[in-house]
Amino acid sequence: MVAALSVAGVVLRPFGWPEAVWAVGGAALLVVTGALPAAAAWRGVAEGGDVYLFLAGMMLLSELARREGLFDWLAALVARRAAGSAVKMFGLLYAMGVAVTAFLSNDATAVVMTPAVAAVVRAAGATAPLPFLLVCAFVANAASFVLPISNPANLVVFGAHMPKLTAWLAQFALPSAAAILSTYLALYVTQRAALRQELKSTDAVPVLSRGGALAACGIAGTALVLLAASAFGASLGLPTFLAGAATAAAVLWRNPQAAWAVVKNMSWDVLALVAGLFVLVAALTQAGLTAALAGELRAMAGAPGAAFWAAGLLTAFGCNLVNNLPLGLVAGHAAQAANAAARLRAAAMVGIDLGPNLSVTGSLATILWLTALRRDGMTFSGWAFLKIGIVVMPVALLCAMLCML
Numbered sequence: 001m002v003a004a005l006s007v008a009g010v011v012l013r014p015f016g017w018p019e020a021v022w023a024v025g026g027a028a029l030l031v032v033t034g035a036l037p038a039a040a041a042w043r044g045v046a047e048g049g050d051v052y053l054f055l056a057g058m059m060l061l062s063e064l065a066r067r068e069g070l071f072d073w074l075a076a077l078v079a080r081r082a083a084g085s086a087v088k089m090f091g092l093l094y095a096m097g098v099a100v101t102a103f104l105s106n107d108a109t110a111v112v113m114t115p116a117v118a119a120v121v122r123a124a125g126a127t128a129p130l131p132f133l134l135v136c137a138f139v140a141n142a143a144s145f146v147l148p149i150s151n152p153a154n155l156v157v158f159g160a161h162m163p164k165l166t167a168w169l170a171q172f173a174l175p176s177a178a179a180i181l182s183t184y185l186a187l188y189v190t191q192r193a194a195l196r197q198e199l200k201s202t203d204a205v206p207v208l209s210r211g212g213a214l215a216a217c218g219i220a221g222t223a224l225v226l227l228a229a230s231a232f233g234a235s236l237g238l239p240t241f242l243a244g245a246a247t248a249a250a251v252l253w254r255n256p257q258a259a260w261a262v263v264k265n266m267s268w269d270v271l272a273l274v275a276g277l278f279v280l281v282a283a284l285t286q287a288g289l290t291a292a293l294a295g296e297l298r299a300m301a302g303a304p305g306a307a308f309w310a311a312g313l314l315t316a317f318g319c320n321l322v323n324n325l326p327l328g329l330v331a332g333h334a335a336q337a338a339n340a341a342a343r344l345r346a347a348a349m350v351g352i353d354l355g356p357n358l359s360v361t362g363s364l365a366t367i368l369w370l371t372a373l374r375r376d377g378m379t380f381s382g383w384a385f386l387k388i389g390i391v392v393m394p395v396a397l398l399c400a401m402l403c404m405l
Helices: 002-012 019-032 038-047 049-067 070-082 086-104 106-123 130-142 152-161 165-191 210-231 237-252 258-265 269-286 289-302 304-322 324-338 342-358 364-375 382-403
Strands: none
Touching (some): 002 019, 019 038, 038 269, 049 070, 049 086, 049 106, 049 152, 049 237, 049 269, 070 086, 070 106, 086 106, 086 165, 086 210, 106 130, 130 165, 130 364, 130 382, 152 324, 152 342, 165 210, 165 382, 210 237, 237 258, 269 324, 269 364, 289 324, 304 324, 304 342, 324 342, 342 382
16 A cells, blocks of 8 residues: 555655655655565665666766757757758657667656757747657657667666667567657657747757767767677666766866766756665565566466567556556566566566656656656646547557567
8 A cells, every 4th residue: 555655646746746755755654664674675775776877877977968068959950950840840859869768768868858859949939849848758768668778667677687789679679660650650640730830940059068079979988888788788787877977077077066066966866766666666576466467477378479468568558557667677576486488578668668658657757857847837737648648659559569579
């Protein structure tokens, strides 16, 4: 019950309190009441070590890029290339979002790209900025299994069984391309009326600072490091953190006093949120949920086709009830306990990555997107998101899973 209420708090944010308050508060309550031994809670927290390092490194890179104006510069280039065409800007921003998500993770797309896009559409005089902002939310999930590094949920679903890069690309390149393209087309259909607007054409592009250029080089270098780590089957958390730290050192060495501002502006509550979710999953595991799911997977072993579709569909819709990160943890534990086939684990991961495009409750990236909108003085209701998501998500999920057959 405590775990369910905590997840509900993360999703609904009663009293406007941050998501981390509910996750950490629920975890603490489980320990204080004796429902979960402190040792088990600590093991749950420790299990997320690789994810914390990965997120910390990505947040550091994202904050450096934001501070040095890299994403504002890229968005301004997109606006100039669009030449006043809303449809062209929509497509260019979508392509930019795919690249950012693939090489920096879906959370970076939500946190950094959203405010940059908001600034660009304001400068372009968009009367209906929503289609361009929705790109940031939907592409963050649609492109989140291009590479293993594209979504922290990939790390928790596969855990120690993460495929090497070559195996990953062989399995997911086509489904990922199908998800990206189908999401673009479905989102375009839902927004086509607003995309008839005219935008201001501008040639104004800010000069990219030296720090911005170094941040871009650091991001490119980080992508290469992570691709190499993935190719050799190594953990991704520590390389990401070290690459982020090295980039920060290169960007800030002439202005070391700015380091505190960078660290202060990072979204540290995200790490607390993730740690709280790991503890909640430990409680659910102790309550028998993982064992029950593992039993169901074993029971379906004789019908691999049905198990494949069940894994993808149930996780896709289920993550909108409990958020995809805790569901990914549970699914990963259940698959490991059941010694499930790699194909079932892959189907579950695709469902966990694409399912959040149904509603605002589905993923950490979408929650971060809403937070970025609120910081810019904008709001977007869960019902309005659902009306779009119910068109976009099932199409992408079906296309991706069909490509995996």
